[in-house]
Amino acid sequence: GIQVEQSPPDLILQEGANSTLRCNFSDSVNNLQWFHQNPWGQLINLFYIPSGTKQNGRLSATTVATERYSLLYISSSQTTDSGVYFCAVDLPGGSGNTGKLIFGQGTTLQVKP
Amino acid sequence: DAGVTQSPTHLIKTRGQQVTLRCSPISGHKSVSWYQQVLGQGPQFIFQYYEKEERGRGNFPDRFSARQFPNYSSELNVNALLLGDSALYLCASSLEAGYEQYFGPGTRLTVT
Numbered sequence: 001g002i003q004v005e006q007s008p009p010d011l012i013l014q015e016g017a018n019s020t021l022r023c024n025f026s027d028s029v030n031n032l033q034w035f036h037q038n039p040w041g042q043l044i045n046l047f048y049i050p051s052g053t054k055q056n057g058r059l060s061a062t063t064v065a066t067e068r069y070s071l072l073y074i075s076s077s078q079t080t081d082s083g084v085y086f087c088a089v090d091l092p093g094g095s096g097n098t099g100k101l102i103f104g105q106g107t108t109l110q111v112k113p
Numbered sequence: 114d115a116g117v118t119q120s121p122t123h124l125i126k127t128r129g130q131q132v133t134l135r136c137s138p139i140s141g142h143k144s145v146s147w148y149q150q151v152l153g154q155g156p157q158f159i160f161q162y163y164e165k166e167e168r169g170r171g172n173f174p175d176r177f178s179a180r181q182f183p184n185y186s187s188e189l190n191v192n193a194l195l196l197g198d199s200a201l202y203l204c205a206s207s208l209e210a211g212y213e214q215y216f217g218p219g220t221r222l223t224v225t
Binding site for chain 1: 144155158161201207210216218
């Protein structure tokens with residue numbers, strides 16, 4: 001089956017620093033989503049980005065589907081950015097997307113004041 | 114607008130018991146998916162339902178079952194609970210099958 005690998009597994013930043021999180025996937029995918037999981041377990045949607053580049057405030061994401069990777073950029077990090085960041089891919093099915101998200105293992109980010 | 118809601122928030126059960134978890138999707142969403150997340154790992158896909166029909170099933174034993182109701186809400190049932198079933202159970206809804214998924218706050222199940 002498809003493999004989704006995220007790097008780095010852990011990241012510690014000083015408040016105000018920038019960071020790049022990477023998601024590699026081993027096969028063609030139709031969709032890709034980035035999530036932030038807060039300490040209470042809630043998965044918060046960051047980006048729905050099957051290809052191209054999107055920006056939302058201090059966060060931006062780029063997916064290069066032909067090269068099977070996606071990047072999440074966090075600029076001017078804040079302590080509230082701490083948590084686990086997941087990428088998840090949706091496999092192509094017979095009639096489009098399957099709706100079965102395959103998650104990576106996550107990147108745990110700690111932002112220190 | 115209300116997001117995805119799940120109940121209960123927390124649950125403690127004994128080995129061998131049965132449990133039912135509930136999920137209400139975002140209004141207008143027709144697809145509901147269930148995921149299991151054990152500590153330190155990413156969520157694992159269990160089931161997807163669309164228009165009240167099962168559209169996908171992950172690699173979980175037959176002790177796990179689910180259904181979707183005419184109002185698109187859903188229940189996940191787990192029979193004969195094992196210690197290894199202790200996890201955060203997440204429900205996600207999407208407008209249609211395969212569209213962007215939005216997750217509820219989860220139900221944290223502890224099996225003792």
